[in-house]
Amino acid sequence: MTDNRLGAAVSPYLRQHAANPVDWREWGPEAFAEARERGVPVMVSVGYATCHWCHVMARESFSDPEVGALLRQGVVSVKVDREERPDVDASLMAAASAFTQQLGWPLTTFLTPDGHVFFAGTYFPPTPVGQVPSFRQILAAVLDAWTERRHEVDANASAIATAIRQGAEADATARSGAAGGGAEPRLPAVDSIRAVTGLLTQAEDTTYGGFGGAPKFPSAPLLEFLSDAAADGDDQAGALLDRSLHAIRSTELTDVDGGVFRYATKRDWSVPHYERMLYDNAGLLAVAGVDQARGIADFLRDTLRRPDGAFVAAQDSESTIDGQRVEGEWYRLPLDERGRLDPPPLDDQVLTGWNGLAIRGLAVAGARHADDEMIALARGAADALLATHVENGHVSVRSSTPRGMSSAPPTIEDVGLLAEGLLELALVTGEVSYAVTARGLVDDGLAGRFEVDPVLAAAGTATGEQPQTAMRSGTVALAAASAVLAALTGDATYRAAAARLVADRAVTGTEQPLGHADALGVALALQRPSREVVVVASDPTDPLRTTARDARRPGTVLALVTPDQAVAWTDAGFELFEGRDTLDPAGYVCHDRVCALPARTGDELRTQLA
Incomplete structure (x- = not known):
């Protein structure tokens, strides 16, 4: 039996x-x-x-x-x-x-x-x-x-x-250094990071786009590094990014409804592996152009979004047609014919980290493309996660489904990705409550407050988070969030912690970028002078806000607030906003929180940013 x-x-x-x-x-x-x-x-x-x-x-x-x-x-x-x-x-x-x-x-x-x-x-x-x-x-x-x-x-x-x-002990040493000081980390030089673009250009498939042969993956962290490098002035990186994104959106890897498949089995991006993962699509949102981002956001909204606003993990590659489970057949139908068949089922898990990645992607894309609905989708997911997966300011749940909460413990992926997503949402909406929660999550992550599985602990084989090729690392996200908090609070220990978290990964990434590209992007930001841009405007259509949209680059933190919100940020301990409520509208361009005279027009702000 x-x-x-x-x-x-x-x-x-x-x-x-x-x-x-x-x-x-x-x-x-x-x-x-x-x-x-x-x-x-x-x-x-x-x-x-x-x-x-x-x-x-x-x-x-x-x-x-x-x-x-x-x-x-x-x-x-x-x-x-x-x-x-x-x-x-x-x-x-x-x-x-x-x-x-x-x-x-x-x-x-x-x-x-x-x-x-x-x-x-x-x-x-x-x-x-x-x-x-x-x-x-x-x-x-x-x-x-x-x-x-x-x-x-x-x-x-x-x-x-x-x-x-032995590998886990080395990783644990790096994490403990991030939390408690230790030797100054050795970040790779900017020239070494920039040289990675040349390595990636050599690896580019010049016939079909993307990198390598078959199978071929979208590799969102790699594309985001190229986006960071391009914003830092690397024209070669920008051209490579544009070609790669074009290959993804113009081939079979992107479905007609805008969603992106996990990978293509052929070098020319044909014959996709038809499952559609939240993390691939969320990661691409952070770098995609307006039309591509809008299509991905529509897919998240129409297919993966639950009624409470959270996003489920994925949609299956297989559907049931004429009583048989078949791969890809439903996706190969025109949109107007799909409605007569049951769609592929969903993996209905709500994963904290993956939702954090989606919140970040939607907030970044919404701000870049002036798309209020994307920001609303990010806010809806954030509110759902805070209501169900976060308790007393700490991540308490990694995974939930309509059948209940999983007993699986939260990981650094959950804490880091959610913290980064909430911070990004706070900066584009001006809502300080998201930043307050994110600050607590970062503190948890830096303190290493993670439950180790008892079987792995007894066996001595708990590895910690490993480098990844398909999605942004929780460790890297934690570092990026720490760097942002340093700019917002004036607490330099956050910036030092960020450097310690990514230093080893970034050094490895200069020779092996696949799997470490996300760390390279954060390392590049940490090597650049800190620049903070705060726009205070009650009118959401004010030209200062429009102008500031183009200010994103490695090392820059951009915040959009109203005067009342600036007061709330100051009261919550974010020193960057102190005294920013007296002029409306006004744009402040600061370096290490030492600010120029406020810009009152879009042209004045544009000059200061240049």
Whole structure:
């Protein structure tokens, strides 16, 4: 009899597997205690709700009663949603890199009852395909090694765990330095950061646009670095950014409704992998031109937005047509024909960090393109998150669904990305309450107030946040928010903390920009003189506000407030706004909070900004 325990899970991905003839457990000490008692390994399968190949492996292997019986006899089977548990996914991915460089999902790992990985791979088919063995063959080989060569298994598992532990200790040292001082960080020189544009230009696909061959990803953090470099005066970066964005919006990677797919399987951006993730679209908002940004915002509003204003995680690649699950067919239909079919289902998780990324993207794009609806969407998401995922000023929930709140602990991704998003929203709306909450979240992040998973803690394999290629890092977001707070409050310790958080990542990024591009952008801002621009105007159409819209560049913080809002910011401890309520309208251009005489017209402000 099957003992599948996923039926009550909050995660939509886990619930997709609740009917499998597999004795699935959720991740936790209980599953490992069961393995220890039985003397068997733990198989941990990691995926997410809109993952096409996760669906395929589920249909081919985990829905097979014979496979379920083999798993029941030989292992304790654990399902993990990588969106719900990025800490677990990061640790297992780090271990899996010892076995394969083709990392992705589904991730298939085998662990000792002590939580140490001794074998890992990704998707395995039901029958051998070329050099790829079947899942049954993998399972048989793993169990044979477990019973016949346990000393090799234990030695391999121990070596991998040691390597992970050493990397995690180095990362923890950098984080503790950000919180408590320490040696002055070594940020890369501006010339070294600018040289990255040349590396990226060499990597550009000059035929089809973008970088590399197939599969080809939008890589929003890389594009945002190019945007930062272009704003800093690098014309080559600006041209490369324009070409890359054009390739994304003019090919099959962008759907007719404006939403962007996760990646293309072909070099020419054709044959997309049809799932649509909140983080890809939110990240692109921060750099997209007006039409592209409007299309992405429409997709977020019409498809991923919940009635309370928060955004769900993704839309699936597959839809059900004529009783069959098929990938991509719904998306290939014209818009006017889609309405006769059920759309692909949603991954209905609301993730704190991903919503923070969306709040930031919408606020940045809304301000840049003078689009009030984008800013309203950002405000709606922020208010929803503050009502449900933040308690007494602290992030209390990482993931929630209509079925309840997940027990997964919040991570630096949640704290950093939400703090940065709230700060950006505060600066464009003038609402200081968002900044006050963001300041508390930054303080939490710098203090390292994160719960470590008990299994990873006992195993010594908690990695902390790893560099990412697809979305902005929570660590980098925390650094960027810290730098903004330094400008707003006059507290230089925030700027020092920001430098310590990104220094090592940025140095690595000058040679390996993919995975570290977001850190490069923050490092560039920290290397530039601090400039603060405050526009005080009661009239939202005042020319000063319009002129200030073009002031964004690395090292510049731009705030738009009314006189009453300036008073509220001052009362909340943000010294930059002290005395800014006496003139309306007025624009203040400051360097390290030493300000020029107030500009009273758009032309005067434009001259000061130049």
